[in-house]
Amino acid sequence: MTFNIVCMSGDGIGPEIIAEAKRVLNKVAEKYGHSITYKNILIGGASIDVYGEPLTDEAIEIAKTSDAVLLGSIGGNAAISPWYRIAPELRPEAGLLKLRKSLNLFANLRSAYLYEELQEACPLRENVISDGFDMVIVRELTGGLYFGERSTKEMNGMITATDTLSYNEKEIRRIAVKGFETAMKRKKKVTSVDKVNVLDSSRLWRKVVEEVAMDYPEVTLEHMIVDNCAMQLIKNPKQFDVILTENMFGDILSDEASMITGSIGMLPSASLNDTKFGVYEPSGGSAPDIAGKGIANPIATILSAAMMLRYSFGLEKESKAVEAAVKQILKEGYRTVDIMPQDKSRCRFLKQVGTEDMGRSITEYI
Numbered sequence: 001m002t003f004n005i006v007c008m009s010g011d012g013i014g015p016e017i018i019a020e021a022k023r024v025l026n027k028v029a030e031k032y033g034h035s036i037t038y039k040n041i042l043i044g045g046a047s048i049d050v051y052g053e054p055l056t057d058e059a060i061e062i063a064k065t066s067d068a069v070l071l072g073s074i075g076g077n078a079a080i081s082p083w084y085r086i087a088p089e090l091r092p093e094a095g096l097l098k099l100r101k102s103l104n105l106f107a108n109l110r111s112a113y114l115y116e117e118l119q120e121a122c123p124l125r126e127n128v129i130s131d132g133f134d135m136v137i138v139r140e141l142t143g144g145l146y147f148g149e150r151s152t153k154e155m156n157g158m159i160t161a162t163d164t165l166s167y168n169e170k171e172i173r174r175i176a177v178k179g180f181e182t183a184m185k186r187k188k189k190v191t192s193v194d195k196v197n198v199l200d201s202s203r204l205w206r207k208v209v210e211e212v213a214m215d216y217p218e219v220t221l222e223h224m225i226v227d228n229c230a231m232q233l234i235k236n237p238k239q240f241d242v243i244l245t246e247n248m249f250g251d252i253l254s255d256e257a258s259m260i261t262g263s264i265g266m267l268p269s270a271s272l273n274d275t276k277f278g279v280y281e282p283s284g285g286s287a288p289d290i291a292g293k294g295i296a297n298p299i300a301t302i303l304s305a306a307m308m309l310r311y312s313f314g315l316e317k318e319s320k321a322v323e324a325a326v327k328q329i330l331k332e333g334y335r336t337v338d339i340m341p342q343d344k345s346r347c348r349f350l351k352q353v354g355t356e357d358m359g360r361s362i363t364e365y366i
């Protein structure tokens, strides 16, 4: 098969980690007899520098004609970067939001899985994580606070800023369906996270999720209030299978979930719409402090490429081969600096490698 991939490397460590994901994809293509073409498109600060905006309409049109987008990361250090001295709607993050909205990518799947080999990198106590954990956060991505009306204006002599959090039934229903469908392929448990004790949007969320649940009698549905969920992730992460939640809660909880896997550099994500198309990106940010040093962990991006093979191209065998290669090199002791254990006595058995060596080692196992 032939696949057209749009690569948006973006900023910071983006180009370094995308190069490794491409290396892996090329090996998959070679081994399994597929052909891949790539088109590079600017996003974030890289696009601001050239076009004065973080994502052009032309870029979106090109993305629409592709089979999938592989995205690195966007943004820089807000304290020093000129990208943050321009209007908010022209800053790097706005490019990402424009991409999500214009491609209708309402479903964001972020998995948090604790590799046995990385238990020492997990900040939780051993008795909490002894059997590991394996969850997926299904985050609504095109509604809620991120896309509600907002303004900053002077009212009665006082500057007042407003953001609005709004969801309609349709938006909740379609993400709930994704959540239950995801659970059907896993351990068949959905934890729907809301703030029903305070927010109207959460009351509607809960009602619609319960309606959708009727179509999935095999799936156990549980509701959890978001502050409790933040606590439960630390207290007992293995209770979760699928966490289904709205945009802002999902943003916050997915960072928390990633940290307990050992490093945000391990977490892949897929942003999907109703078609097979998707945008695949690591859950972590652009890490400007380590950009260009060749030490960033490319695994989240490589695993995102594996998600692309599975969800957009329907290549389950190839996807599993990539995931198995990642597991294998972890077993053999290869570690980027972010997943080296703090306890240095264990380091003798481990090999600290940079971005490129990590990518090459994974590629060799495919």
Ligand code: IPM
Residues within 6 Å of the ligand: 093, 096, 251, 283
């Ligand atoms: C994420 C990021 C984005 C978000 C930022 C960069 C706008 O944190 O993908 O989680 O808040 O969604």
Ligand code: MG
Residues within 6 Å of the ligand: 251, 252, 255
């Ligand atoms: Mg985030």
